[in-house]
Amino acid sequence: MTKKEELLQAAQNKVREGGYNNFSFRELAKEVGIKSASVHYHFPTKADLGAELAKQYTNNFILALGDVKTLHNAGHNPIAVFITQFKHALHHDKKMCLCGLLGAEADILPQPVRTEIKRFFTKNLDWLEQAYLYREPTNKRQAKQSAIQTISLLEGAMMISIASQDNSVFDNAIAGLADH
């Protein structure tokens, strides 16, 4: 892993714990073993770092989900896959969704970061809409609404689980969500 990648990884952990203001160049530098001035070599400004962080997070997230059609044809339920990925983020990383937390504080984010956060949600909503269209006789309007409701429930349940320090909240919230 290059120093740049290490910096992004360290930043991701910090942001997922306490938001955009919860990391500093000095802190990241110390964690990966370089000086804070060198972080500016890789990312000219903090906004640049934040934007790239959100961008890569989104890309990795969508990539990990895979293709809706492929999943469906292989006999998997895309919606269950989507839910599982959120569940994994909470249970494995024990941290909030990066874009969920940043989304909540969108008002104070530099524009480039805010743009990437928006992209996370449009990408995920498009994916979910497609997933719902592979189900039952559904029109586009209904699929869109189901997509919004599903991702809202997941982000909200994640948030409350972390606030409550109790993952059973999340498990309870998603019970029976995938199977109609």
Add this chain to the structure above:
Amino acid sequence: MTKKEELLQAAQNKVREGGYNNFSFRELAKEVGIKSASVHYHFPTKADLGAELAKQYTNNFILALGDVKTLHNAGHNPIAVFITQFKHALHHDKKMCLCGLLGAEADILPQPVRTEIKRFFTKNLDWLEQAYLYREPTNKRQAKQSAIQTISLLEGAMMISIASQDNSVFDNAIAGLADH
């Protein structure tokens, strides 16, 4: 309004925009027209201020909801009332739920603040559980689950609406939620 109340109000706005790290004693002081040192007179430490902020927010929120039984007997649907209060917070204040945002960054909050955030959710879940028990033949287990799902959906939808800078996301998410 006393200076102390003004300070709490100013802090609430700041926190609901960008989280716990988005306000400073100097900023608050400037906004209400006193010196930063004087803020320490009202709130010895930042954690004290944060905890009282969350406490009052929770109390006001529950107070504004009213009593479930009373609402039900007056012919109102408590669940619809609950949803309306969230909707109002988003549409009127144009800001995230204080405890939603703070809940997401619970890992970095001073314990006294975290405790108050937890209380917000237990209070609201209890209220909602009661509300669901006034509906149809439902057992306690089902009512608890419905409560978690409802508040998760609301918090999540709020978050995504702010991230997307588009309130129609929220309206779409809550469509048909109150009426079974």
Add this chain to the structure above:
DNA sequence: ATTAAACTATCTACTGATAGGCAGTATTGG
């Protein structure tokens, strides 16, 4: 006279950012 609510002044620590230097590696032109 006591007390509440503000003040002045100051401390240490941390913030993002910049200027300029210095090795090591690639690239390129004669």
Add this chain to the structure above:
DNA sequence: CCAATACTGCCTATCAGTAGATAGTTTAAT
């Protein structure tokens, strides 16, 4: 083939601004 050049990735040193917090003082109302 080799010297000149440029690039990469880091460094030291430093800046102005802001953070939370404290000690001690003044003001005004009870």
